[in-house]
Amino acid sequence: MAYSDISRSISELIESHGIPKREVYLDNENSGQIIPEALKAMEDAYRWSGRGHPSITHLMGWISYQALYEATLRITSAINCSPEEIIYTHSGTEANNLAITGSALSSPNKRKILVSSIEHLSVVFPAERLEKQGFKVIKIPVNKDGFVNLDFISKHVDRETLIVSVAVVNHEIGTIQDVEAVRDTVRDKNKDVLIHTDACDALGKIPLDMKKLDVDLASFSSHKIYGPKGVGALYVKEGVRLEPIIHGQLSTQKLWPGVENVPGIIGFSKAVEYMHNNFKENVLRMIKLRDRLINGILERVDHAMLNGPFGEKRAPDNVNISFLYCEGEALTVELSLNGIYVSSGSACTSRVLEPSHVLLAIGRRHEEAHGSLLMKVTPFHVLEDIEYVLDVLPDAVKRLRSISPVKPLKQVR
Amino acid sequence: MSSRVPLTYGKKVIELFRSPKNLGKIDNADAEALAGSLACGDMIAIYLKIDETNGKIVDAKFESYGCAANIAAASILTEMIKGKSLQDAWKVSWKEVSDELGGLPSVKYHCGVLAVGALRRAIRDYYADKPKPDWLPQELTREEKQALEEEKLMEILSRRAQKSSAN
Numbered sequence: 001m002a003y004s005d006i007s008r009s010i011s012e013l014i015e016s017h018g019i020p021k022r023e024v025y026l027d028n029e030n031s032g033q034i035i036p037e038a039l040k041a042m043e044d045a046y047r048w049s050g051r052g053h054p055s056i057t058h059l060m061g062w063i064s065y066q067a068l069y070e071a072t073l074r075i076t077s078a079i080n081c082s083p084e085e086i087i088y089t090h091s092g093t094e095a096n097n098l099a100i101t102g103s104a105l106s107s108p109n110k111r112k113i114l115v116s117s118i119e120h121l122s123v124v125f126p127a128e129r130l131e132k133q134g135f136k137v138i139k140i141p142v143n144k145d146g147f148v149n150l151d152f153i154s155k156h157v158d159r160e161t162l163i164v165s166v167a168v169v170n171h172e173i174g175t176i177q178d179v180e181a182v183r184d185t186v187r188d189k190n191k192d193v194l195i196h197t198d199a200c201d202a203l204g205k206i207p208l209d210m211k212k213l214d215v216d217l218a219s220f221s222s223h224k225i226y227g228p229k230g231v232g233a234l235y236v237k238e239g240v241r242l243e244p245i246i247h248g249q250l251s252t253q254k255l256w257p258g259v260e261n262v263p264g265i266i267g268f269s270k271a272v273e274y275m276h277n278n279f280k281e282n283v284l285r286m287i288k289l290r291d292r293l294i295n296g297i298l299e300r301v302d303h304a305m306l307n308g309p310f311g312e313k314r315a316p317d318n319v320n321i322s323f324l325y326c327e328g329e330a331l332t333v334e335l336s337l338n339g340i341y342v343s344s345g346s347a348c349t350s351r352v353l354e355p356s357h358v359l360l361a362i363g364r365r366h367e368e369a370h371g372s373l374l375m376k377v378t379p380f381h382v383l384e385d386i387e388y389v390l391d392v393l394p395d396a397v398k399r400l401r402s403i404s405p406v407k408p409l410k411q412v413r
Numbered sequence: 414m415s416s417r418v419p420l421t422y423g424k425k426v427i428e429l430f431r432s433p434k435n436l437g438k439i440d441n442a443d444a445e446a447l448a449g450s451l452a453c454g455d456m457i458a459i460y461l462k463i464d465e466t467n468g469k470i471v472d473a474k475f476e477s478y479g480c481a482a483n484i485a486a487a488s489i490l491t492e493m494i495k496g497k498s499l500q501d502a503w504k505v506s507w508k509e510v511s512d513e514l515g516g517l518p519s520v521k522y523h524c525g526v527l528a529v530g531a532l533r534r535a536i537r538d539y540y541a542d543k544p545k546p547d548w549l550p551q552e553l554t555r556e557e558k559q560a561l562e563e564e565k566l567m568e569i570l571s572r573r574a575q576k577s578s579a580n
């Protein structure tokens with residue numbers, strides 16, 4: 001379809017969908033709202049402090065440099081590292097690409113890469129691209145709750161190994177991984193292997209202290225903690241060498257050339273600060289909402305199953321449930337018509353034939369993955385939002401199941 | 414979980430998704446068939462009531478497991494074939510189904526294909542124990558083959574996933 005046709009049909013679609021009376025936004029995996037303080041700080045930055053290029057020698061450049069530096073301090077004081085260890089990118093995806101591909105370019109003799117089988121595609125795809133160029137890529141298996149197999153890691157790390165990448169929090173099923181145990185397992189076998197962790201979904205939601213975590217590389221994404229979209233960062237531990245993977249005019253940082261998105265970074269830093277300063281209340285609130293949502297659904301809908309671990313080892317915001325005999329994309333549309341915005345691991349939403357690789361890796365069957373819904377609560381939701389979802393969701397599932405031929409009919413071949 | 418290519422539907426898809434026409438089973442259907450599978454995430458059942466004297470479709474219904482486009486495609490197809498002879502119904506293409514829905518995005522073409530595949534299986538089902546008319550090809554048509562391929566592929570993929578996944 002031509003771009004103009006698409007945009008016409010989207011306008012029609014939005015019109016016939018209509019704006020629902022009540023709305024609950026739970027698609028915070030994909031993106032979401034921005035914290036008002038962050039938005040305000042960005043607006044100020046666009047008007048004044050973030051106007052100049054931070055590496056140019058005039059007043060506006062220096063002011064911009066200063067604003068960038070202050071933003072960086074907000075971030076580094078929240079995660080406990082030094083400002084020199086932060087490289088800004090324009091997304092979490094870019095940070096992950098830089099970690100994987102940048103390390104491969106810097107040590108061309110080490111040809112083995114281990115990534116967990118449930119990593120975000122922005123880790124999986126750069127690794128698979130390197131595989132095509134002759135690297136050996138090994139996917140670390142996980143158990144039914146998404147925890148990586150440490151024995152497997154220990155068995156496969158050797159002198160050839162370049163990097164091991166395991167996310168702190170899995171973005172789909174909320175598994176909080178024991179990254180310190182992964183780190184120790186790897187270093188026991190070979191202390192030179194780089195440890196990368198995708199922390200995009202962990203920041204602001206679980207305690208993160210880079211000194212304690214002691215990995216070599218960690219990725220962050222602003223919009224995952226209610227900052228602006230299109231801002232990311234890679235923590236690169238002092239002494240770790242990477243090669244740039246994009247090239248252009250240098251700014252204040254060698255590894256990611258091009259002018260920094262100073263207003264965006266300021267917004268990101270304000271979101272980090274907000275989540276850091278209100279960490280305890282936020283987490284307690286999210287856990288309460290999360291558990292109400294999970295328990296409410298499992299009580300009210302049969303043939304429903306939680307994906308990922310129960311309890312403490314689950315990210316405070318993550319709800320991922322499979323509904324059998326109910327296709328997830330249709331469910332997202334049905335819920336949308338009722339003002340509830342969520343996503344699904346169904347193949348239909350990802351535009352490929354196969355459903356979520358994360359759900360398959362934890363042993364879900366295809367039909368279970370197709371029927372999955374991913375919802376993420378935020379500190380900004382209220383209990384009434386969850387109750388509204390609990391009112392609407394069972395009927396939505398029921399209606400779609402009533403349309404389905406699944407149980408009764410024999411397969412004619 | 415998703416790419417930037419917008420997944421748009423025409424408003425017809427949303428209309429039919431909201432209030433599908435011809436939804437349900439036909440008791441004592443003269444022909445019925447299923448295409449797709451749970452593993453594909455896509456499944457359409459078609460039920461037909463046929464007037465034996467003239468070979469015309471007097472009633473058509475569907476059931477569907479799948480995305481909004483899948484439900485809409487099956488629904489619109491049953492609308493399109495009601496009152497048609499089996500021979501004319503056989504000729505309905507997935508493209509016509511797509512056009513009738515205001516044009517499906519390319520990633521959703523297979524929904525139209527699956528609906529047509531299910532219909533053609535149902536028509537074959539009708540002639541299973543009757544003399545076959547000349548217009549009914551012996552070879553599977555593209556739509557039928559594609560439905561079959563999708564089913565087979567998913568069977569393989571899903572078996573492979575089961576083998577390599579968590580213990």
Ligand SMILES: Cc1ncc(COP(=O)(O)O)c(C=O)c1O
Binds near residue numbers: 029170171198231
């Ligand atoms: C775990 C994880 N890594 C990476 C990303 C990508 O971040 P971005 O959307 O900023 O490219 C996401 C975003 O959804 C994520 O959840």
